[in-house]
Amino acid sequence: MLDAKSPDGTPMFTAEKAVCPVHAPKDHPKIPPAKVGILLANLGTPDGYDYWSMRRYLNEFLSDRRVIDYSPWIWQPLLQLVILTKRPFSSGANYKSIWNHELNESPLATITKSQTAKIAETMKARYGDDVVVDYCMRYGNPSTRAKVRALIEAGCQKILFFPLYPQYAGATSATACDQFFRVLTEEKWQPPVRTVPAYFDDPVYIDALAQSVERAYAGLDHEPDLLITSYHGVPQRYLMEGDPYHCQCQKTTRLLKERLGWADDRIMTTFQSRFGPEEWLQPYTVEEVKRQAEAGKKKIAVIAPAFSADCIETLEEINEEIRESFEEGGGERFTYIPCLNDDDAHIAALSRVIERNLKGWLD
Template sequence: MQPADHPRIADARIGVLIVNLGSPDAPEASVVKRYLKEFLSDRRVVEIPALLWQPILRGIILNTRPAKSAALYASIWDRERGDSPLRVITGDQAGLLQAALPDVTVDFAMRYGNPSIPERLAALKAAGCTRILVMPLYPQYSAATTATVVDKVGAVLKDMRWQPALRVLPPYHDDPLYISALAQDARAEMAALDFTPDVVVASFHGMPERTLHLGDPYHCHAQKTARLLREALGVGEAGFRTAFQSRFGKAEWLKPYLDKTLQSLPGEGIRKVAVIAPGFSADCIETLEEIAIQGRETFFHAGGTHFAYLRCLNAGTAGMQMLSGLAARELAGWRESGH
């Protein structure tokens, strides 16, 4: 029995924290500048020595890019809900995952921006969570995504006297739950189109090519996801392409590039395409603007006639069944113990 003056200790609970990349709080240049400063200062994201990179970042990029990026964010901002699509969708995913797992406490955070990982881990700890499953929503592992989430969580725990036990969702690039959800959603979306695609293009976020040679498994994970998805869809190799988008700077990135692929397809007689983005768990600026707007314009300008962007799994039925299944699997043993 606790003494009367003993500090209150919340009943032990299990927490789940889903994490995605992040978004600025508003589509305004000053706000985007703050977000980009945090994002592009991460040594996992830009692996250039800080003495060389920071003058470029602070002197050039943060004085030129924020206004351009703010305009792009404004073009896809969810005006009805007053937030970025990524944050809206991730919040919806957390709410539905909470409904599916009522015996645990579910929350969400962004690696960059708000709600932050330190803030939400502190909230879970204050709610009595002594065991926490962190779920980076990156199917394919990369040091610039999954690893930096783990880095940030570790930095937060470093300052805690009473640390919770921790589990981290591993990459799920080839998990049957994931491949099945992708295929189910893609089939439904393509069935609703008013045309039959000549080719399906799977677009993944790009990474500098040097990361592959340094041992990052991202390229291999992406290629395996693409192959398994193609097979699940029953599409032959001639009717499926894999590409990488969002390259930045002058260095070589993983190829083939999405924009170059879309430019070249009409010249091959391929004028009807559907683009899917399996590496993104929620629609964001890279999918809604770079693919759905820029990609469409690029393809039509090159002579294409029909273009469709197939949305991410988001908080749809197939995607939530997958997330619930992955979480339940990773929580095995903890939930049965009752705390």
């Protein structure tokens, strides 16, 4: 029997015993019944916040040419001899401040597991035992390689690969797909595959975002002067080279504003997580919140539509570093609106996206 467990450790599916195909000779390799695999993919997480766990994770992440595209002859000596000597300490401290100590894992891991389990329940109700749902990380564990192998061993003869990034970027969606296709080159029997495109303007995603804003505002005893939609930044150069990320972020904000029925001056787009010396997409969130506070916007809310799950960039960077910058500028009321995470509206939206992309395979 091929047994798989859900992210919380309980059985998720049990594939029937593999059998020899009809009319095949008795010594033919046994094959499990055919299924469709759904593989969710997120950015990644270190195994721990200690120095060596952080160094392994950062080395894999920062060695990706999709993330840092400088010449390896220049970048790798700097990375190995300088950055990876110091940064694991500071990054480890940041992770420690938001770590899920009860489960000994990062919040991103905890949330992604929960998302996977809930989507698996939805898919089982819709398609029965014809699908297998699992998740992987682009960097760290569980690896894309391990999860693709597990799906194929479970009998998945078709795989739908779903990078959990609403907006497409070369440094997120593309590198996740790169790794997925790279792993497939190792398979003797390579399954037909599909990849889910960016869903930045999908009405079900926009509605889930809007619901989260409405719930957050309803729970406040004040009306924020401004909602800042903070997206992970990329170098400005990427936009000039054809990456659609900036445009898709702007459209998400516009559609969210329209769904909420707001005027233009109640919401704005910014970009966070700048790294390195070159110019990145602007305005920078950490600078803009301070400028807004100095200009009289004393009550703001911040939401991060580019992240499908709360992680170091939201729980530490937004809720600590960016909050502090706002308060330094004279800001008084700072509200962070959590990512959609495993909220029911988000699970329903992701499931709808999956169902559309399964058309023709499962109807």
